[in-house]
Amino acid sequence: MTDIFNNTILCGKCNIKMKPVEIHKNGFVLRAVMCPKCESKIIHPKDEQEYNNFTDLKKKEFNVKMRFVGNSYAVSIPKEIVDFMQEQEKIMNEMVRLSLEEFGRISLSFGNQNHNHENDRIRAIKELKEKNKEVN
Numbered sequence: 001m002t003d004i005f006n007n008t009i010l011c012g013k014c015n016i017k018m019k020p021v022e023i024h025k026n027g028f029v030l031r032a033v034m035c036p037k038c039e040s041k042i043i044h045p046k047d048e049q050e051y052n053n054f055t056d057l058k059k060k061e062f063n064v065k066m067r068f069v070g071n072s073y074a075v076s077i078p079k080e081i082v083d084f085m086q087e088q089e090k091i092m093n094e095m096v097r098l099s100l101e102e103f104g105r106i107s108l109s110f111g112n113q114n115h116n117h118e119n120d121r122i123r124a125i126k127e128l129k130e131k132n133k134e135v136n
Contacts, residue, residue, distance in 0.1 A: 011035035057084055
């Protein structure tokens with residue numbers, strides 16, 4: 001089966017050939033085409049479906065048990081989340097990053113850690129604000 005994006009796509013408004021672009025959204029890279037004149041966009045249907053699956057899963061809240069294992073506690077990750085990550089070709093056997101975000105909030109990050117730079121930046125800003133309050 002051939003991919004629809006391998007063909008020429010004309011803008012429905014302008015009747016001009018649309019150009020391939022990438023849209024970055026919440027860590028996803030969505031393939032799309034965009035009209036150079038009116039800037040209307042069409043996102044690849046497969047990429048859009050994967051992104052919608054992510055947003056649906058992100059809205060869910062899971063109740064999981066914390067268990068004592070050796071000298072540590074273990075938290076189970078629901079199969080639904082693991083299946084989604086495997087579909088996205090993330091490697092599950094790598095080390096993960098665990099950090100205490102704030103009181104009552106723990107962050108667990110898989111694979112590439114680049115998306116954590118925003119959290120680090122926000123945390124650094126909060127720390128600077130706290131230090132400025134102490135000084136004043």
